[in-house]
Amino acid sequence: MENLVPNPAAPKPAGNRAPVQTPNGRSLPYRLVNGVKEFHLTAEEIDHEFAPGCTAKCWGYNGSTPGPTIEAVEGDRVRILVSNHLREPTTIHWHGLLLPNGMDGVSGLNQAPIKPGETWAYEFTLRQAGTHMYHPHADELVQMAFGMMGLFIIHPKASADEPAIDRDYAMLLHNWALHPGTYRPDPAVMLDFDLWTFNSKIYPATAPLLARTGERVRLRIGNLSMWNHPIHLHGHRFWVTGSDGDRWPRSAWIPEVTHIIGVGQTRDFEFIADNPGDWALHCHMVHHTMNAMGHSVPNPVGAKLAEADAKIRSVLPGNMSMGSDGMSEMADMAGMMQGPPNTVPMMSGNGSFGSIEMGGMFTVLKVRDDLAADDTRDPGWYRHPPGTQAKLVSFDPQFALGFARDKPSDS
Amino acid sequence: MSRANYSGFAPLVLPALLLNACANIPADRGWVDVRNSVAAHGQEISPSSNDVTDTARAATTEKLLAQPLHFEDAITLGLLNSPQMAAIYAQLGLAGAEVLQAGRLSNPKLSGSFGFPLTSGGAGFGFGITQDFLGLLFLPARSRLARADFGRAKATAGAAVMQLAAGIGHSYYLAIEARQNAELLALIEQAADAASTYAQALFDAGNLSELQLDVQKVASAQAELDAEDAAAERDMARLQLNREMGLSATQTEWQLAGGLSLPIAQEDDAQQLQTLAAAQRLDLQAAQAELAVRQAALAFARSTRWLFNAELGSDYARDTDRDRSAGPSISLALPVFEQGQSRLLRAQAEVELAQAQVDELRIDISNEVQSAIEQLKHARHRVDLLGTRLLPLRQSIVEQTQTRANYGLLGVFEPLQAKQQKYAAEQGYLNAIGDYWLARVALARAVGGRLPSDAQIGAAQTGIESFKPLMDQPRSIASAAGPSSQSSGENTAQPAPSRQPAANSQHAHSSHSGVSP
Numbered sequence: 015m016e017n018l019v020p021n022p023a024a025p026k027p028a029g030n031r032a033p034v035q036t037p038n039g040r041s042l043p044y045r046l047v048n049g050v051k052e053f054h055l056t057a058e059e060i061d062h063e064f065a066p067g068c069t070a071k072c073w074g075y076n077g078s079t080p081g082p083t084i085e086a087v088e089g090d091r092v093r094i095l096v097s098n099h100l101r102e103p104t105t106i107h108w109h110g111l112l113l114p115n116g117m118d119g120v121s122g123l124n125q126a127p128i129k130p131g132e133t134w135a136y137e138f139t140l141r142q143a144g145t146h147m148y149h150p151h152a153d154e155l156v157q158m159a160f161g162m163m164g165l166f167i168i169h170p171k172a173s174a175d176e177p178a179i180d181r182d183y184a185m186l187l188h189n190w191a192l193h194p195g196t197y198r199p200d201p202a203v204m205l206d207f208d209l210w211t212f213n214s215k216i217y218p219a220t221a222p223l224l225a226r227t228g229e230r231v232r233l234r235i236g237n238l239s240m241w242n243h244p245i246h247l248h249g250h251r252f253w254v255t256g257s258d259g260d261r262w263p264r265s266a267w268i269p270e271v272t273h274i275i276g277v278g279q280t281r282d283f284e285f286i287a288d289n290p291g292d293w294a295l296h297c298h299m300v301h302h303t304m305n306a307m308g309h310s311v312p313n314p315v316g317a318k319l320a321e322a323d324a325k326i327r328s329v330l331p332g333n334m335s336m337g338s339d340g341m342s343e344m345a346d347m348a349g350m351m352q353g354p355p356n357t358v359p360m361m362s363g364n365g366s367f368g369s370i371e372m373g374g375m376f377t378v379l380k381v382r383d384d385l386a387a388d389d390t391r392d393p394g395w396y397r398h399p400p401g402t403q404a405k406l407v408s409f410d411p412q413f414a415l416g417f418a419r420d421k422p423s424d425s
Numbered sequence: 426m427s428r429a430n431y432s433g434f435a436p437l438v439l440p441a442l443l444l445n446a447c448a449n450i451p452a453d454r455g456w457v458d459v460r461n462s463v464a465a466h467g468q469e470i471s472p473s474s475n476d477v478t479d480t481a482r483a484a485t486t487e488k489l490l491a492q493p494l495h496f497e498d499a500i501t502l503g504l505l506n507s508p509q510m511a512a513i514y515a516q517l518g519l520a521g522a523e524v525l526q527a528g529r530l531s532n533p534k535l536s537g538s539f540g541f542p543l544t545s546g547g548a549g550f551g552f553g554i555t556q557d558f559l560g561l562l563f564l565p566a567r568s569r570l571a572r573a574d575f576g577r578a579k580a581t582a583g584a585a586v587m588q589l590a591a592g593i594g595h596s597y598y599l600a601i602e603a604r605q606n607a608e609l610l611a612l613i614e615q616a617a618d619a620a621s622t623y624a625q626a627l628f629d630a631g632n633l634s635e636l637q638l639d640v641q642k643v644a645s646a647q648a649e650l651d652a653e654d655a656a657a658e659r660d661m662a663r664l665q666l667n668r669e670m671g672l673s674a675t676q677t678e679w680q681l682a683g684g685l686s687l688p689i690a691q692e693d694d695a696q697q698l699q700t701l702a703a704a705q706r707l708d709l710q711a712a713q714a715e716l717a718v719r720q721a722a723l724a725f726a727r728s729t730r731w732l733f734n735a736e737l738g739s740d741y742a743r744d745t746d747r748d749r750s751a752g753p754s755i756s757l758a759l760p761v762f763e764q765g766q767s768r769l770l771r772a773q774a775e776v777e778l779a780q781a782q783v784d785e786l787r788i789d790i791s792n793e794v795q796s797a798i799e800q801l802k803h804a805r806h807r808v809d810l811l812g813t814r815l816l817p818l819r820q821s822i823v824e825q826t827q828t829r830a831n832y833g834l835l836g837v838f839e840p841l842q843a844k845q846q847k848y849a850a851e852q853g854y855l856n857a858i859g860d861y862w863l864a865r866v867a868l869a870r871a872v873g874g875r876l877p878s879d880a881q882i883g884a885a886q887t888g889i890e891s892f893k894p895l896m897d898q899p900r901s902i903a904s905a906a907g908p909s910s911q912s913s914g915e916n917t918a919q920p921a922p923s924r925q926p927a928a929n930s931q932h933a934h935s936s937h938s939g940v941s942p
C-alpha cells in the first residue's frame with residue numbers, strides 16, 4: 015500500500031491544477047501498479063445521513079453516496095476493481111467515457127453481471143478529459159434510486175487549464191423518494207420525490223463552497239436524478255465552459271446565471287469570485303429547494319379560517335392551522351415542532367437575519383477577501399460593509415413616495 | 426228450621442270448622458318470604474310498593490330521581506314503582522286464596538221441600554243438609570297440597586321479581602349505551618362539521634372547487650343524520666327504561682350517571698355458575714314444587730281410588746200428621762261405570778307434565794348460563810381487542826396524521842378524518858362494553874341471582890363507569906409515565922373519574938409518546 019495516494023490533493027498534481035473538492039464527499043485513493051492507476055470500489059449497503067434527523071439505508075460505494083470521486087489524468091491507464099457486497103448482481107457503467115465496448119458495463123450487453131461476493135476489474139486508457147460519472151447498469155432503477163453513483167473527473171493532459179482554476183468543486187445532483195417516516199428510499203417513484211440533493215445532502219446539511227475574492231472557481235455538476243435542474247448562482251455571472259464532451263472551446267462558452275443540467279448530463283461552470291458575500295447557489299425549481307412536503311395539501315392561503323380553526327381545535331386540540339397568510343410560518347414553526355420520524359422540515363436553515371426557508375438543492379457560496387488559499391473552514395456569515403445592505407425605511411403600511419403608488423391602470 | 430232440632434247435625438259440622446282453623450296463610454300473603462328469598466339471591470327489595478304507602482313511595486322516588494341514576498338506583502326505582510310488583514303481590518293473593526279454599530270444607534248444602542197433601546190436612550215440609558263426605562275425609566291432604574302449592578307460588582313470585590330486576594338492568598345498560606353512542610355520533614358530526622367549515626373557508630377563498638366542497642358538505646350532512654338517528658335511539662332507550670322503572674311519561678327529568686365501565690378483572694368460574702344456577706333458580710324451584718305437588722296428588726289419588734262421590738247427610742222431615750223423623754243419611758256412588766281410572770290418569774299425566782317442565786327448565790338453564798357465559802367471553806374479547814389494539818392504533822393514527830398536518834405533509838382533512846375513524850372505533854368499543862354488561866345481566870338472569878363477581882365491581886361502584894376519558898386522552902397519559910399537561914386538551918365532557926382501578930389495567934396503553942391530537 016506504499017503507493018497509495020490518499021488524496022490527489024496532497025501531492026499537488028503537476029502544474030498549478032487545483033485539487034478537486036467534492037463537498038460533503040471525497041476523492042478515491044489509488045495505487046500505482048506498473049504504471050496503472052488502480053482504484054477499488056466496493057458496492058454495498060450503507061447508512062446515509064441526508065441531514066441531521068434524516069438517515070436511510072442506501073446503497074453506495076466505499077461507505078458513501080455518492081461514491082468517492084475518481085480523479086485521473088487524460089492518458090492514464092486505469093484499472094478499477096469493483097467488489098460487489100450487495101445481495102444482488104451489479105455492474106458499473108463509466109458514463110461518458112470513451113472505452114472498449116467490453117468495459118462499458120451494461121449488464122448482459124457488455125458483460126455478465128458482477129454477482130454478490132465477486133470482484134471484477136475494469137481496465138482502460140483514458141482518452142479524454144472532463145467531468146464524467148459512474149453508476150450501475152444492472153437493476154439500474156433500484157440501484158440508482160438507492161444512491162449508487164459517483165463522479166469520474168479526468169484532468170487534461172496539458173499541464174493546466176487556461177486560465178488556471180483556483181478552486182475546483184464537483185457536485186452530483188440526485189432525487190430520493192424517502193417518504194416521511196421511512197428509512198429506505200422507494201425505487202417505485204417516478205415523479206414525486208421527497209428529497210433533492212447536492213452530493214446526497216439536503217440543505218442545511220450541504221457544505222458551503224468557499225472562494226477568496228478574485229479566485230477563479232470551477233463548478234462541475236453532474237445530474238443522475240430523474241429531473242432537469244436549472245442551477246442558479248447569485249451575485250455572479252458564470253460561463254458554461256464544458257460538458258461531458260470535455261472543455262468547450264472558449265468561443266462556445268456561455269455567460270449565464272442559471273443553466274439547466276439535464277438528466278444524465280454534466281456541465282462545468284467557471285466564474286471569478288469577484289463579489290464578496292454569502293451567495294445562494296441552488297436549483298431554481300422551487301420544489302427542489304424544499305425537503306419532504308405534502309404535494310396534495312389543500313391550499314389555505316387567503317382563506318378566513320377563524321371559525322374553522324375554532325371548530326377544528328375543538329376536535330383536534332393539537333392542530334396548528336397555518337398557511338392562510340402564506341407558508342413562511344411553516345419554516346418558523348418547523349424548528350419547534352416534532353415531525354414524523356426521520357423527517358426534517360420542508361424548509362429551514364437560519365442565517366444572521368432569520369429563517370432562510372430553504373431545503374434540498376441549496377447551498378451557499380461564501381466569497382471572502384481574507385480566505386487563505388487552502389482554507390476550507392466555514393468562515394461564518396458574511397459581515398456586510400456599511401451602506402451595502404438593504405434597510406428598513408418605514409413601518410407605515412400606507413407608505414408611498416411623493417406620488418401615487420404605481421399600479422396597473424384600469425382599462 | 427226447627428231450633429229444637431238442629432243439634433241433630435251439629436256434630437257433623439263442627440269437626441270441619443276445627444279443621445279449617447289449621448289452613449290459614451300469613452297476613453302478608455308470604456311477601457316477606459319472597460323478599461327474603463330474592464335478597465338471598467342478591468336482589469334486595471328496598472322497598473316495594475307492597476311495603477310502603479303511596480306517599481312514602483313518591484317521596485323515595487323523588488329523592489332517587491333527583492340524583493344521577495346508577496344501576497342499582499334504576500332497579501330500586503323499578504321494584505318500587507313497577508305495577509308488576511303489585512301484580513306479583515296479587516298473584517300471591519290468588520295462590521293464598523287457593524290455600525284457604527283447600528283448607529276449608531265446601532259449605533254444607535241445605536235442601537228443603539214443601540209438600541201439599543192431596544187430601545185435606547195441613548201442608549207438610551222437610552229439609553236436609555248434606556256435606557261432601559270425601560271432601561271432609563281428604564281435607565288434611567288437600568290442605569297439605571295447597572300449602573305446598575303456596576310455596577310454589579312464592580318461588581314463582583320471587584322468580585318474577587328477579588326477572589323484573591334483570592329486565593330493568595338490561596334496559597338500564599341499553600339506555601347508557603344509547604346515550605354514549607349518541608355522544609360519539611355527535612362528536613363525529615362535530616368533526617365532519619369542522620371539515621366542512623374548513624372546506625367552505627377554502628372554497629370562499631377560491632382554493633377549493635365546488636366538487637371538493639360538496640364532498641365535505643355531504644359528509645357533514647350524513648354525520649348529522651347519523652347523529653340524529655342515534656339521538657332518537659337514545660330517547661327511545663331512555664323511555665323504555667322510564668317505563669320499566671314504573672315511571673310515567675311526566676317523570677322523565679332524570680339523568681343517567683356516568684357511562685359504561687370496563688369489564689371487571691376476573692370473571693366467575695363457569696362450572697361454579699352452572700352449579701349455582703341449578704341450586705338457586707327460583708323458577709326451577711317453583712317447577713320442582715309443582716312436581717312435588719303433582720306427585721303427592723298422584724299418591725293421594727291412588728290411595729283413594731275406590732272412594733267416589735260420597736255424601737253424608739242429615740234429613741229431617743215432618744209430616745202433616747206431625748210425625749217427625751230425623752237421622753243421618755249416606756249416599757255412595759257405585760263404581761259400576763267409573764272406577765277412578767280417569768282421575769288416576771289425569772294425576773299421572775300431570776306428574777309427567779310437571780316432570781317434563783322441570784327437565785326442560787334444567788336444560789334451558791344450563792344452556793342459558795352457557796350462552797351468557799359465551800356472550801360475556803366474546804364481548805370481553807372484543808373489549809380487549811378494541812381497547813388494547815384498535816383504539817391505540819386509531820389514536821396513534823390521529824396523532825401521526827396531526828403531526829404530519831402540522832408539518833405541512835398533510836392537510837387538516839386527514840387528521841379530522843382519522844379522528845372520526847377513531848370515534849367510530851370507540852363506537853365499536855362502546856358497543857362491545859355494552860354487550861359485556863348486557864351479557865352480565867343475561868348471565869345473572871340465567872344463574873337466577875346476582876353474580877359472585879359483582880363484588881369486584883366495588884362497594885361504591887354501581888356497575889357503570891365512563892370509559893371516555895381513557896379513550897380521549899393521548900396514549901401517553903394512561904401509561905406509567907404519569908399525568909401530563911396534554912390531558913386537558915379534549916373538549917368533550919369529562920365524566921366522573923374512574924372508580925374501578927382494577928378495570929384500567931385491562932386497558933394496556935402503549936407507552937409510545939405522541940403529540941396530543
Ligand SMILES: [Cu+2]
Nearest residue numbers: 243297299302
Ligand atoms: Cu432542480
